[in-house]
Amino acid sequence: MPITKDEIQAILAKLELPGGGNLISRDFVRALSIREKNVQFVIEAPNAEIARLMEPLRKAAEASVAALDGVDSVQVAVTAHTEAPSAKPAAPSLKIGGHPKPQAGPMKVAGVARILAVGSGKGGVGKSTVSSNLAVALAKQGRKVGLLDADIYGPSQPRMMGVHKRPASPDGKTIMPLKAHGVTVMSLGLMLEEDKPVVWRGPMLMGALQQMLTQVQWGELDVLIVDLPPGTGDVQLTLCQKTELTGAIVVSTPQDVALLDARKALGMFDQLKTPVLGLVENMSLFHCPKCGHESHIFGHGGVAAEAEKLGVPLLGALPIDLDTRLAGDGGTPIAAGESDMAAAYGRIAEGLIRGGMA
Numbered sequence: 001m002p003i004t005k006d007e008i009q010a011i012l013a014k015l016e017l018p019g020g021g022n023l024i025s026r027d028f029v030r031a032l033s034i035r036e037k038n039v040q041f042v043i044e045a046p047n048a049e050i051a052r053l054m055e056p057l058r059k060a061a062e063a064s065v066a067a068l069d070g071v072d073s074v075q076v077a078v079t080a081h082t083e084a085p086s087a088k089p090a091a092p093s094l095k096i097g098g099h100p101k102p103q104a105g106p107m108k109v110a111g112v113a114r115i116l117a118v119g120s121g122k123g124g125v126g127k128s129t130v131s132s133n134l135a136v137a138l139a140k141q142g143r144k145v146g147l148l149d150a151d152i153y154g155p156s157q158p159r160m161m162g163v164h165k166r167p168a169s170p171d172g173k174t175i176m177p178l179k180a181h182g183v184t185v186m187s188l189g190l191m192l193e194e195d196k197p198v199v200w201r202g203p204m205l206m207g208a209l210q211q212m213l214t215q216v217q218w219g220e221l222d223v224l225i226v227d228l229p230p231g232t233g234d235v236q237l238t239l240c241q242k243t244e245l246t247g248a249i250v251v252s253t254p255q256d257v258a259l260l261d262a263r264k265a266l267g268m269f270d271q272l273k274t275p276v277l278g279l280v281e282n283m284s285l286f287h288c289p290k291c292g293h294e295s296h297i298f299g300h301g302g303v304a305a306e307a308e309k310l311g312v313p314l315l316g317a318l319p320i321d322l323d324t325r326l327a328g329d330g331g332t333p334i335a336a337g338e339s340d341m342a343a344a345y346g347r348i349a350e351g352l353i354r355g356g357m358a
């Protein structure tokens with residue numbers, strides 16, 4: 001049988017990149033073509049410096065594909081992603097932020113069947129980690145998934161998802177999102193320098209969120225996950241009032257202080273008539289890898305009790321896990337693998353799908 005692009009991509013996905021991810025999950029492969037039994041493609045590095053170091057990887061990719069049945073020859077080139085002035089208007093030429101445009105009522109994002117907001121009452125409870133891993137877990141189960149990083153002051157999804165390129169804008173208005181680990185990804189962090197702070201007033205935040213929802217070409221999605229900033233501020237208010245949300249998921253640790261703030265987030269969603277689809281208890285326990293002892297560092301059962309009190313599902317309880325942190329820092333969410341933690345996120349995704357929420 002003739003060789004297919006899926007077979008080639010499956011082989012290239014086995015070639016790991018320094019810092020995590022592989023050629024396919026990090027979206028490095030370009031212009032893949034098959035002509036009879038001859039295969040050609042380009043490996044596009046983020047910049048020229050990295051491209052110069054990728055010759056061993058190029059040779060490995062060439063040899064791996066050449067070993068496939070049905071392949072007679074392979075040609076692989078390495079290039080670098082450049083941002084030539086002639087290629088603009090691109091994302092930097094877009095005006096991001098500013099006052100939002102008037103809306104008659106809540107809008108439906110084109111092509112998106114469901115929108116799930118992931119929120120928390122306070123920072124540091126792992127909301128962004130849950131968002132990225134839940135997106136990947138849903139994608140692994142065949143859903144078409146988007147991930148919008150709406151944490152405008154502290155965007156972390158570019159690092160967690162391993163995406164670093166500046167999104168393109170062919171006409172200075174529309175924005176082309178990136179893809180990683182089977183998920184369509186967009187973040188304000190991709191439009192700005194990584195270390196540059198966002199010093200904006202409320203209207204600019206609201207305008208930026210509106211742009212992320214209406215100008216990004218999301219395509220056809222089963223579900224768009226929106227990673228909200230912590231708290232109950234302008235971004236949450238804008239999303240709930242101006243967008244047709246399917247519902248919200250609230251993340252908290254079992255700690256009493258975290259639960260106090262989580263209740264504020266729950267109260268906000270109730271006040272804004274946004275259904276709460278369930279709660280996720282993060283950092284529920286610590287399992288010592290050396291002795292096997294389990295410790296409830298942040299308390300035990302608080303989120304489960306809150307879910308029962310509200311009459312909403314406890315979607316999952318996730319332990320403190322070093323590999324989860326390392327995977328997020330490395331740009332490949334742990335849900336992309338086959339570990340116990342990946343299975344835990346898979347169960348949360350299955351529950352959402354069974355309930356018709358994703």
